Amino acid sequence: MKKHIVLLPGDGIGQEVIHSAQGALTALAEEYNHTFTFETHDIGGTAVDLHETPLPPSTLEACKNADAVLLGAVGGPKWDNYPSHLRPEKGLLAIRKELGLFANLRPVKGFKKLLHASPLKEEVVKDSDLLIVRELTGGLYFGTPSERRDNGDAVVDTLAYTRHEIERIVDNAFKYAQIRRKHLTSVDKANVLESSKLWREVVEEKKAEYPDVTVVHQLVDSAAMKLITNPASFDVIVTENMFGDILSDEASVLTGSLGMLPSASLREDGFGLYEPVHGSAPDIAGQGIANPLAMILSASLMLKYSFHMEKEAAVLEEAVHSVLEDGYHTGDLHIIDGHKVGTEELTNKIIEFIKCKNATNSIQSCYS
Numbered sequence: 488m489k490k491h492i493v494l495l496p497g498d499g500i501g502q503e504v505i506h507s508a509q510g511a512l513t514a515l516a517e518e519y520n521h522t523f524t525f526e527t528h529d530i531g532g533t534a535v536d537l538h539e540t541p542l543p544p545s546t547l548e549a550c551k552n553a554d555a556v557l558l559g560a561v562g563g564p565k566w567d568n569y570p571s572h573l574r575p576e577k578g579l580l581a582i583r584k585e586l587g588l589f590a591n592l593r594p595v596k597g598f599k600k601l602l603h604a605s606p607l608k609e610e611v612v613k614d615s616d617l618l619i620v621r622e623l624t625g626g627l628y629f630g631t632p633s634e635r636r637d638n639g640d641a642v643v644d645t646l647a648y649t650r651h652e653i654e655r656i657v658d659n660a661f662k663y664a665q666i667r668r669k670h671l672t673s674v675d676k677a678n679v680l681e682s683s684k685l686w687r688e689v690v691e692e693k694k695a696e697y698p699d700v701t702v703v704h705q706l707v708d709s710a711a712m713k714l715i716t717n718p719a720s721f722d723v724i725v726t727e728n729m730f731g732d733i734l735s736d737e738a739s740v741l742t743g744s745l746g747m748l749p750s751a752s753l754r755e756d757g758f759g760l761y762e763p764v765h766g767s768a769p770d771i772a773g774q775g776i777a778n779p780l781a782m783i784l785s786a787s788l789m790l791k792y793s794f795h796m797e798k799e800a801a802v803l804e805e806a807v808h809s810v811l812e813d814g815y816h817t818g819d820l821h822i823i824d825g826h827k828v829g830t831e832e833l834t835n836k837i838i839e840f841i842k843c844k845n846a847t848n849s850i851q852s853c854y855s
């Protein structure tokens with residue numbers, strides 16, 4: 488199969504981890520007879536520096552013409568005090584909105600080897616396997632006005648949702664629940680927020696269409712607590728934009744590191760942008776020590792959701808599993824008696840696995 492992929496490295500470790508994903512995908516293409524072509528474009532702070540905008544029109548145009556997009560991360564202290572239209576994060580929000588990527592899937596599944604890497608107790612973490620379905624193009628991030636008033640002493644952010652926006656994400660979440668363990672937790676703040684009341688109303692209406700799925704409504708504050716005390720009680724979580732942002736970083740603790748969580752941002756027709764959940768990690772950027780696995784797992788989601796390459800997607804996941812089983816990890820993960828390596832070395836181990844796996848078609852013989 489021939490596929491054209493736009494790479495948006497962005498800022499900080501985004502630049503480092505996207506390189507890893509490209510390496511892994513190139514190896515996969517060679518082994519499984521695909522042609523992946525890559526085109527790199529600027530976004531975020533890098534784009535502000537070069538084009539005076541966090542989302543240059545040429546970047547958006549290239550994404551519209553691609554089969555899929557991989558994004559590293561945006562942001563960093565250099566741009567923190569820039570005016571809001573020049574903030575790197577605005578480029579990320581704009582591309583999500585422009586491409587209509589309303590459904591953000593954030594699967595949270597631990598790897599066996601990382602059971603002890605989480606600061607949480609093993610018995611709490613061990614059966615956790617959940618999917619956060621985060622609404623991505625509405626809510627607080629997109630409501631107007633969001634500006635200073637009264638000579639800068641007052642400010643407004645608006646949390647706005649339409650019934651249509653809620654219906655389409657809730658509908659998506661029910662469908663994912665149907666193909667998983669058929670349990671949906673809708674997270675809101677319906678004891679306070681009007682938007683959450685409409686959200687809850689829509690979930691209640693929709694559930695009649697999915698009688699095989701059990702539904703629980705949970706307030707976001709107690710959901711945050713339950714996520715790290717009883718994560719196994721969740722299957723699919725559906726929630727609005729900002730709650731999903733916060734809960735997903737929290738959920739990464741179950742996997743041992745924020746550097747392990749991938750995401751897919753999808754449109755109705757299956758077009759997608761794939762990015763790790765983490766940010767540009769300014770504290771470690773440029774040191775060659777970033778964990779590339781969230782980015783590589785995001786590439787695996789791209790293969791699965793946008794290209795329908797189930798086998799190749801599974802190989803990438805197996806590669807991650809195998810290198811961890813062999814003890815290789817970056818410094819953000821704590822593996823007892825493991826081999827701490829840098830981004831490049833870990834990526835090379837992934838690539839070795841991809842090549843070996845195809846030659847032997849057996850995981851055991853690639854890594855013990």
Ligand SMILES: NC(=O)c1ccc[n+]([C@@H]2O[C@H](COP(=O)([O-])OP(=O)(O)OC[C@H]3O[C@@H](n4cnc5c(N)ncnc54)[C@H](O)[C@@H]3O)[C@@H](O)[C@H]2O)c1
Pocket residue numbers: 500559560561562563564576579745746747762763764765766767768769770771776777778779781817819
């Ligand atoms: N999707 C995105 O582009 C995205 C997401 C989140 C944050 N950001 C931006 O990133 C910048 C930094 O934000 P932050 O520090 O709050 O969050 P962050 O996710 O960048 O980092 C949080 C912590 O996790 C660590 N970490 C994150 N990813 C890692 C990886 N792959 N390997 C090893 N360690 C990793 C970092 O070193 C840091 O200690 C901000 O400008 C923020 O706006 C961007």
Ligand SMILES: CC(C)[C@H](C(=O)O)[C@@H](O)C(=O)O
Pocket residue numbers: 562576579580732764766
């Ligand atoms: C950088 C920021 C705008 C972004 C978000 O909140 O959506 C990030 O935190 C994420 O999780 O993708």
Ligand SMILES: [Mg+2]
Pocket residue numbers: 732733736764
């Ligand atoms: Mg976030």
